[in-house]
Amino acid sequence: MAVDATQPYDDQNVFAKILRGEIPNRTVYEDDFALAFHDINPQAPTHVLVIPKGAYVCWDDFSAKASEAEIAGFVRAVGKVARDLGLVAPGYRLLANTGTDSHQEVPHLHVHLFAGQPLGPMLVR
Ligand code: AMP
Numbered sequence: 172m173a174v175d176a177t178q179p180y181d182d183q184n185v186f187a188k189i190l191r192g193e194i195p196n197r198t199v200y201e202d203d204f205a206l207a208f209h210d211i212n213p214q215a216p217t218h219v220l221v222i223p224k225g226a227y228v229c230w231d232d233f234s235a236k237a238s239e240a241e242i243a244g245f246v247r248a249v250g251k252v253a254r255d256l257g258l259v260a261p262g263y264r265l266l267a268n269t270g271t272d273s274h275q276e277v278p279h280l281h282v283h284l285f286a287g288q289p290l291g292p293m294l295v296r
Pocket of ligand 1: 185194196209210211212213220267268274275276277
Protein backbone atom coordinates (compact mmCIF):
# COMPACT_ATOMS: atom_id res chain seq x y z
CA MET A 172 0.00 0.00 0.00
CA ALA A 173 1.27 3.47 -0.85
CA VAL A 174 2.56 5.70 1.91
CA ASP A 175 0.56 8.71 3.11
CA ALA A 176 3.32 11.34 3.12
CA THR A 177 1.65 13.20 5.99
CA GLN A 178 1.66 10.27 8.42
CA PRO A 179 3.93 10.22 11.50
CA TYR A 180 7.13 8.17 11.33
CA ASP A 181 6.62 4.42 11.93
CA ASP A 182 9.78 2.95 13.47
CA GLN A 183 8.70 -0.57 12.42
CA ASN A 184 9.23 0.17 8.71
CA VAL A 185 11.71 -2.06 6.87
CA PHE A 186 14.40 0.62 6.46
CA ALA A 187 14.26 1.50 10.17
CA LYS A 188 14.88 -2.21 10.82
CA ILE A 189 17.81 -2.17 8.39
CA LEU A 190 19.28 0.88 10.18
CA ARG A 191 18.98 -0.95 13.52
CA GLY A 192 20.66 -4.03 12.04
CA GLU A 193 17.53 -6.18 12.48
CA ILE A 194 17.33 -7.00 8.75
CA PRO A 195 20.38 -7.66 6.54
CA ASN A 196 21.32 -5.44 3.64
CA ARG A 197 24.01 -5.28 0.98
CA THR A 198 25.73 -2.08 2.05
CA VAL A 199 27.42 0.10 -0.57
CA TYR A 200 28.33 3.05 1.67
CA GLU A 201 27.74 4.33 5.19
CA ASP A 202 28.62 7.49 7.11
CA ASP A 203 27.16 9.50 10.00
CA PHE A 204 24.22 10.74 7.92
CA ALA A 205 23.39 8.09 5.35
CA LEU A 206 23.31 4.41 4.48
CA ALA A 207 23.37 3.18 0.87
CA PHE A 208 22.49 -0.41 -0.04
CA HIS A 209 21.40 -2.45 -3.03
CA ASP A 210 17.66 -2.58 -3.73
CA ILE A 211 16.30 -6.08 -3.10
CA ASN A 212 14.34 -6.00 -6.39
CA PRO A 213 16.59 -4.09 -8.80
CA GLN A 214 14.96 -2.21 -11.69
CA ALA A 215 18.28 -1.46 -13.46
CA PRO A 216 21.76 -3.08 -13.56
CA THR A 217 22.70 -0.72 -10.73
CA HIS A 218 19.86 0.09 -8.32
CA VAL A 219 21.00 1.48 -4.99
CA LEU A 220 18.89 3.08 -2.27
CA VAL A 221 20.34 5.91 -0.20
CA ILE A 222 18.57 6.68 3.08
CA PRO A 223 19.19 9.24 5.80
CA LYS A 224 19.98 7.84 9.24
CA GLY A 225 17.38 10.14 10.82
CA ALA A 226 13.71 9.18 11.15
CA TYR A 227 12.05 10.95 8.20
CA VAL A 228 9.01 9.62 6.34
CA CYS A 229 9.70 11.22 2.99
CA TRP A 230 11.25 14.14 1.12
CA ASP A 231 8.65 16.54 2.51
CA ASP A 232 9.35 15.54 6.12
CA PHE A 233 13.13 15.66 5.61
CA SER A 234 13.25 18.97 3.76
CA ALA A 235 11.02 20.60 6.40
CA LYS A 236 12.50 19.15 9.61
CA ALA A 237 16.07 17.88 9.10
CA SER A 238 19.01 19.97 10.30
CA GLU A 239 21.35 21.70 7.85
CA ALA A 240 24.01 19.12 8.74
CA GLU A 241 21.65 16.20 8.04
CA ILE A 242 20.57 17.68 4.71
CA ALA A 243 24.10 18.48 3.60
CA GLY A 244 25.37 15.10 4.79
CA PHE A 245 22.64 13.20 2.99
CA VAL A 246 22.95 15.09 -0.30
CA ARG A 247 26.73 14.70 -0.25
CA ALA A 248 26.37 10.98 0.47
CA VAL A 249 24.11 10.48 -2.57
CA GLY A 250 26.67 12.23 -4.76
CA LYS A 251 29.55 10.29 -3.25
CA VAL A 252 27.89 6.93 -3.79
CA ALA A 253 27.35 7.69 -7.48
CA ARG A 254 30.91 9.00 -7.82
CA ASP A 255 32.45 6.02 -6.02
CA LEU A 256 30.46 3.63 -8.23
CA GLY A 257 31.90 5.34 -11.33
CA LEU A 258 28.52 6.55 -12.50
CA VAL A 259 29.17 10.22 -13.20
CA ALA A 260 30.54 9.79 -16.72
CA PRO A 261 28.00 7.21 -17.94
CA GLY A 262 25.21 8.97 -16.05
CA TYR A 263 22.58 7.99 -13.54
CA ARG A 264 19.06 8.83 -12.40
CA LEU A 265 17.82 9.78 -8.92
CA LEU A 266 14.22 9.26 -7.83
CA ALA A 267 12.51 9.95 -4.52
CA ASN A 268 8.91 8.78 -4.45
CA THR A 269 6.82 10.84 -2.05
CA GLY A 270 3.33 9.85 -1.03
CA THR A 271 0.36 8.19 -2.66
CA ASP A 272 0.51 9.27 -6.32
CA SER A 273 4.20 8.31 -6.53
CA HIS A 274 3.49 4.84 -5.06
CA GLN A 275 6.02 5.30 -2.26
CA GLU A 276 6.01 1.93 -0.47
CA VAL A 277 8.47 2.32 2.40
CA PRO A 278 7.78 5.18 4.84
CA HIS A 279 11.42 6.13 5.42
CA LEU A 280 12.92 8.63 2.95
CA HIS A 281 14.98 6.91 0.27
CA VAL A 282 16.55 8.10 -2.95
CA HIS A 283 16.73 5.49 -5.69
CA LEU A 284 19.92 5.60 -7.75
CA PHE A 285 19.53 3.88 -11.13
CA ALA A 286 22.34 3.31 -13.62
CA GLY A 287 24.11 0.83 -15.84
CA GLN A 288 22.12 1.19 -19.05
CA PRO A 289 20.22 3.87 -20.99
CA LEU A 290 17.35 4.52 -18.61
CA GLY A 291 14.59 5.41 -21.06
CA PRO A 292 11.89 8.04 -20.60
CA MET A 293 11.45 9.62 -17.18
CA LEU A 294 7.91 8.34 -16.69
CA VAL A 295 5.83 5.51 -18.09
CA ARG A 296 3.55 6.91 -20.79
P1 AMP B 1 9.41 2.99 -3.08
O1 AMP B 1 8.30 2.43 -3.91
O2 AMP B 1 10.01 4.25 -3.67
O3 AMP B 1 8.98 3.18 -1.63
O4 AMP B 1 10.59 1.95 -3.12
C1 AMP B 1 10.83 1.00 -2.12
C2 AMP B 1 11.97 0.15 -2.58
O5 AMP B 1 12.47 -0.58 -1.49
C3 AMP B 1 11.61 -0.88 -3.66
O6 AMP B 1 12.42 -0.67 -4.82
C4 AMP B 1 11.90 -2.23 -2.99
O7 AMP B 1 12.42 -3.20 -3.88
C5 AMP B 1 12.93 -1.83 -1.94
N1 AMP B 1 13.02 -2.70 -0.78
C6 AMP B 1 12.01 -3.15 0.01
N2 AMP B 1 12.50 -3.92 1.01
C7 AMP B 1 13.84 -3.94 0.86
C8 AMP B 1 14.91 -4.57 1.58
N3 AMP B 1 14.69 -5.33 2.66
N4 AMP B 1 16.18 -4.38 1.13
C9 AMP B 1 16.42 -3.63 0.03
N5 AMP B 1 15.45 -3.01 -0.67
C10 AMP B 1 14.18 -3.16 -0.28
